[in-house]
Amino acid sequence: MTQVLIRPARESDLEAMAAITATSYHEVDARTFQRSWPDPQPRLRSRNTAWIHRTRHTLTTDPGGCWVAEVDGQVVGGATSRVRELMWILSSFAVEPDHQGQGIGLQLLAAAMHYGRGCLRGMFAATADPGAVRRYRLAGFTLHPQMFLTGVVERGAIPVVERAREGSAGDIDLLNSIDRQTRGAAHLSDHEVLLDQFRLVVCERANGAGYAYVDDTGSPSLLAATTRRTAQDVMWEALGSSAPGSTVAVHHITTVNEWAVDVGLAARMSLHQSGYLCLRRMLPPAPYLHHGSLL
Known part of the structure; x- marks a missing residue:
């Protein structure tokens, strides 16, 4: 049985985490987009750089809210969260498509949510991925549809x-x-x-x-x-x-x-x-x- 290690994220994980979010988010966009929408595009290099910059900031301000999942020494998922005053915010959450459906996401989400256990409120944005949405609702979040x-x-x-x-x-x-x-x-x-x-x-x-x-x-x-x-x-x-x-x-x-x-x-x-x-x-x-x- 494959052993999964959930551990605190480090700055050396940022490139891997950025690649995982870019791949998994694009996969969801490609799977859920409708014909009337603009075609989903992979994350641009400039946006990847911005993502790394934001996440490096979160690692500095909220190290206890940032976690990665390792399988055989390779980072296959990550979750970053922050606490601002009395609000817990999930900033990013993704697992490589090849490692989804194995309970890794549940463990990452639990670690990130534990960081916000003292907060009065919680807030994050989610894609239309049915599996992820089910997980968030079971975790106690109210789902408000978004338009664009x-x-x-x-x-x-x-x-x-x-x-x-x-x-x-x-x-x-x-x-x-x-x-x-x-x-x-x-x-x-x-x-x-x-x-x-x-x-x-x-x-x-x-x-x-x-x-x-x-x-x-x-x-x-x-x-x-x-x-x-x-x-x-x-x-x-x-x-x-x-x-x-x-x-x-x-x-x-x-x-x-x-x-x-x-x-x-x-x-x-x-x-x-x-x-x-x-x-x-x-x-x-x-x-x-x-x-x-x-x-």
């Missing part, structure tokens, strides 16, 4: 957004305050990682504040605001930075965030459904579009 938007933004629909500006590290206290109002816990040092990888847009007014980390396509990779109106304005500001004629995707939209659906439809983007936001002892954050791994 994709398409070329209609330039004539973009409104003028007032009081939107470029953000910086000097805004982190404001961002953490917005985090606590929307998702119940601040991102804390994760903002430093996000600032390193994305452009930050901030909108601050007397009647509301919001922010978005925007990637180089114009997609908001993380968006939070204190009002729906401010959230819509920040999303428009992000979409407005997309190149004319280029395709943009906005992911991780739960049903409580229909304000994002309204913006996407006004921009002539198409709406689809895939994956779940998995929550424990909390309601879906709003107005909020979560990041895939930093949540």
